Amino acid sequence: MLGVSLACKITNISHNLLSLLDKCKSILELKQLHAVVISCGLSQDDPFISKILCFSALSNSGDINYSYRVFSQLSSPTIFSWNTIIRGYSNSKNPIQSLSIFLKMLRLGVAPDYLTYPFLVKASARLLNQETGVSVHAHIIKTGHESDRFIQNSLIHMYAACGNSMWAQKVFDSIQQKNVVSWNSMLDGYAKCGEMVMAQKAFESMSEKDVRSWSSLIDGYVKAGEYSEAMAIFEKMQSAGPKANEVTMVSVSCACAHMGALEKGRMIYKYIVDNGLPLTLVLQTSLVDMYAKCGAIEEALLIFRRVSKSQTDVLIWNAVIGGLATHGLVEESLKLFKEMQIVGICPDEVTYLCLLAACAHGGLVKEAWFFFESLSKCGMTPTSEHYACMVDVLARAGQLTTAYQFICQMPTEPTASMLGALLSGCINHRNLALAEIVGRKLIELEPNHDGRYIGLSNMYAVDKRWDDARSMREAMERRGVKKSPGFSFVEISGVLHRFIAHDKTHPDSEETYFMLNFVVYQMKLSCHEDNQERSLNDTSMEDDLLLF
């Protein structure tokens, strides 16, 4: 009698414990339940351990390291446990751990199953390591799993992520019964490899298109720089496709950012609100960047301020700090950097580039040195972009000799962007002797870059050295370097207008040129008053504006 009631109680406890584990919300709660499991002597019992592993390895609020500690205590883990831990690591920051656990598995003679492989392939894809992917693929073939559609689909993605669309297609072609995932993986694979003609073809061949098919195609066009095409497909999607989701909106807002299409960007935001799409952190970052790049910094800040600070990451801070910097709102930019540190978000290399850009705009040389030095102090290595930004700060501030010395004492050879920054500093601050040295070095470095010849030629023109200026233009023509026309876009009431220099195809071009010439006249007038020497004569600006 007593035995039966005790057994009943134990069954009850186990049952309760299992349902508590199912309802677990935080890692702290999980640890407490784990403690109960251990004290009941159940620390090797499968249903409990499986649930503990699942939560800690797979849930958003889990902890893969905790998961691994639990796993390594198991005397003989089930294949489910092995798969869970491999899956957890394949989604983590260290996908390489999936592969080292796989190797451990092989050493112990434990056979992976059809569920193990998709996680291993995913880990290889996330590592962008084709070599690893190929050896996993070899294991798949050796163990006779190459006809599993889940595995084949994940292989398509892996090869495409590694930039090998040919092998991705080989796997794709070998699939007997292709499903939407097979098609989407192939379509996205082409898009990722920049093969938009193939991506478009795949899209058109698909009998069943879902939101991912449309989003992958749109994103492919955005990544290829074909923003209008991307927007056109988004419009077609609205009339003849599935409802767009928050991932689609990231791509289209990125397109608006690149085009500077503020009105379209605002419509994107309206679409998000009207359709109740979730404002994920990724989407909010994309919106902040879009508004900033479209010149609407207030709207960027509005989006940013609505994100609860505990949910931010370094990317969204970089977007807003960088946006403020390009708007010349230097103080605000640095203020937000301080705020970021208070919130406890660790700056990265990009953050420092944004900060240096802010300093360059604000003429803050001392602060720039401070940031440049703290970069190394925080365990980061300054890249050539950091050096270039620092040169830009010094050059804009007129500290040309310091900038030159800074370049000379660098561990590596100067890049074109460093010399370019120094050259424009030399021209702006009228140090023509140094400009000539730097300019000639630049042409040596980039003999096919049109702007370098033009920069130096304009500089000679400023110095009234007409022969040198002309010979620069001639050298450019001799070497077959074409002056590529500069484009500019203006968006008015949602319509994008494109202008090229000397272009008279726009219906309102006559009025536009009248206004432009008026502005130039005003500028010249005020320049003349400001500084007799600094007239706009002979600069490229005149080329672009007055030759209409």
Place this chain on the structure above:
DNA sequence: ATTGATGAAC
């Protein structure tokens, strides 16, 4: 229990 998408600087 599985596979497929998205954000920051130049």
